Amino acid sequence: MPNKDTIVDVPTVNKIARLCRLDIPEVNKESLTNDLNNILGFVAQLDEVDTSNVEPLASVTGHKLPLRSDDVNDGNIEDLVLKNAPESSSGFFVVPKVIE
Amino acid sequence: MNDTSNLKPGHIQGETGIWEMVIGLEIHAQISSKSKLFSGASASFGSEANRNVSLVDAAMPGMLPVINEFCVEQAVKTGLALNAKINNVSVFDRKNYFYADLPQGYQISQFTKPIVGEGEIIVDLDDGEQTTIGIERLHLEQDAGKSLHDQHPTKSYIDLNRTGVALMEIVSKPDIRSPQEAGAYVKKIRSILRYIGACDGNMEEGSLRADCNVSVRKSGEEFGTRCEIKNLNSIRFIIQAIQSEAERQVDILEEGGTIDQETRLFDTSTGETRSMRSKEDAHDYRYFPDPDLLPLEFSESWVQDIKEKLPELPDSLKKRLVKDFGITSYDASILVEEKDYVDFYQQAANGRDGKLTANWMITELFGALKKDNLSFSESPITSENLGELISLISNGTISGKIAKEVFSEMMKSKKSPSEIVKEKGLEQVSDDTEILKLIDQVISDNQDKVNEYLSGKDKLFGFFVGQVMKLSQGKANPGVVNKLLKEKLK
Known part of the structure; x- marks a missing residue:
């Protein structure tokens, strides 16, 4: 179990930033690491409560997941869907080439 | 060279001995619903680009997914048909990754609590034998969109029609031991899905596709490191890809190398697999429960109703x-x-x-x-x-x-x-008098053969039958011809 104060280090911040496609300036990394550790440390207080016999709570409202019937009642709005796209052509979104 | 002619399917003769394949399959089956898993846009194939896209599918801010009851029912139905445990409470998670045809930046899937748990099916092999393959789980998830890379030299074109279409991912246990068994397993799953109407099973249109996990080991040893071959859309390719991947792994291991756990693609033109992703953190999907969706719950009696209606x-x-x-x-x-x-x-x-x-x-x-x-x-x-x-x-x-x-x-x-x-006028002639007429004709035309026959050349009997049949243009009842000829030639 890592020390509460150092759950996150700079390499971890780099990794998360890469996974999230965030470009974080080098100078901000140290303070960001501290911020994250503070937040996680705060939340970690919850670990002090014994919840081993408590079922995870998904909703405080008591609502159940609503289901809809299998009807086609949406779509046919390609103009609207493409409206904010920086580039589109013959109904397609156009993006810089992505090939694996 | 070693003699490989007696090698069992799924075995590879190497320099150091016989290797055995260990195979597990993930089948993605598109549910035969009219609309998508979480939106009311059409799930049909072959429409104009981006026609079947709602603002939910396009991941516009503030949109909320609402689950399609028919899709849930198909997953339960399939689970029952796979003799599997149905989980009356299951949870949707976000699987996070970035790709141009995934507007949400995550796929809604089920990770820790799938709708269907362990089951098993019996698979029929070509030699008439049967084998049982375990099912690990079945979960509901969204399909991604489609990227076209060949429309422009520096751009990719994105069509989101398939985005959000409902898929069932059916994961087998690593119980499969040969490419042929893998093919038979897919065939059986496809057949079951078509019987219950949960998926049309059309592999050409991509309604059913498989990822194959392949590793090799010496008999009795621990499982080796596996590679995953992505997105195979025909049973023939599944068989070819597994064979070629297993042979590749044996070659590496026998030269003293190690297998890197990675995702590979099957190149249908060369018949070989090649590496697809190499980034070490490509698989860090950071799953977490989707806060937009409550757990999916249904009653045991609803499951029983579905069970009773199974064909x-x-x-x-x-x-x-x-x-x-x-x-x-x-x-x-x-x-x-x-x-x-x-x-x-x-x-x-x-x-x-x-x-x-x-x-x-x-x-x-x-x-x-x-x-x-x-x-x-x-x-x-x-x-x-x-x-x-x-x-x-x-x-x-x-x-x-x-x-x-x-x-x-x-x-x-x-x-x-x-x-x-x-x-x-092809009715068979079974009438004795008519056939006797034909027989008399044949006998009078072939008096010399009749004499030979009567003097002991028994083999000629067939010749007479043939002649009578020919004369009748094939219409004489051969049984009657036989019977009457025997009497006649006594």
Whole structure:
């Protein structure tokens, strides 16, 4: 179990930033690491409560997941869907080439 | 060189001994719903680009997913058909990754609590043997969109029509031991899905595709490191890809190398697999429960209702065909492959000779359709007409030989066999007096042969039968001809 104060280090911040496609300036990394550790440390207080016999709570409202019937009642709005796209052509979104 | 001719399927003869394959499959089956898993946009195939996209599918801010009840029902139905545990409470998670055809930046899937747990199915192998393959789980998830890379030199074109279409991912246990078993497993899953109507099983259109996890080991050893071959859309490619991947791994291991756990693609032009992703953190999906969706809950009685409405499945149908129609287990397994085949067969064979019907259907009808490049649903011969043909053979109206002639006419003209028999005057002649006339004719034309026969050359009997049949243009009842000839030539 890592020390509460150092759950996150700079390499971890780099990794998360890469996974999230965030470009974080080098100078901000140290303070960001501290911020994250503070937040996680705060939340970690919850670990002090014994919840081993408590079922995870998904909703405080008591609502159940609503289901809809299998009807086609949406779509046919390609103009609207493409409206904010920086580039589109013959109904397609156009993006810089992505090939694996 | 070692002799590899006696090698079992799924075994590879290396320099250091025999290697065994360990295979697990993830099948992605598109649910046959009209609308998408979490939106009311159409799930149909082949529409104009981005026509079947709602603001939910396009991941516009503030949109909320609402689950499609039909899709949940299909997942439960499939779980029941796979003899699997149904989880009355399951949870949707976000699987996070970035790709241009995934507007949400995550796929809604099920990670820790899938809707269906462990099960098992029986798989029929080509040699008539059966094997049981375990199911690890089945979960619901969204499909991604489609990227076109060949429309422009520096751009990719994105169509989100498929984005959000409902998929079931069916994960097998690593119980499969040969490419052939893998192929038979996919065939069986496909057949079950089509029987219950949960998925159309169309592999060409991508409604059913498989990822194969392959590793190799020496018999009795621990599992080796596996590689995953992505997105195979035909049973033939699944078999080829697994074989070639396992051989690649054996070569590396025998040269003292190690296998990197990675995702690979099967190149259909070379028949080999190649590495797809190499970034070490590509698989860090950071799953977490989707805060937009409450857990999916349903009652046991709802599951029971679905269970009661399940149609008869291939395994049970196969047993029943063998018992009710007296056909071989092998013929039955061919007939139950598709629901359409069984329905056709049962109609054609109803009240008739089951074995004869199975032979005509499997050998003649399937053969003729293949030759004419027709699908089963395009068959010019209906079940009623095939049944009628069987009746005409069984009651002696036509001989088996004439039946083939009638059959090819049926393929061409779609007419009923009795119509063809009548038009062409093909009824079998079983009447003694008429056949005796033919016999007398043959005897008088071949007096020398008759003398030879009577002086002991027994083999000539067949010659006389042949001559009589020829004279009757194939219409004489061979049984009657035999009987009368014997009496005549005593």
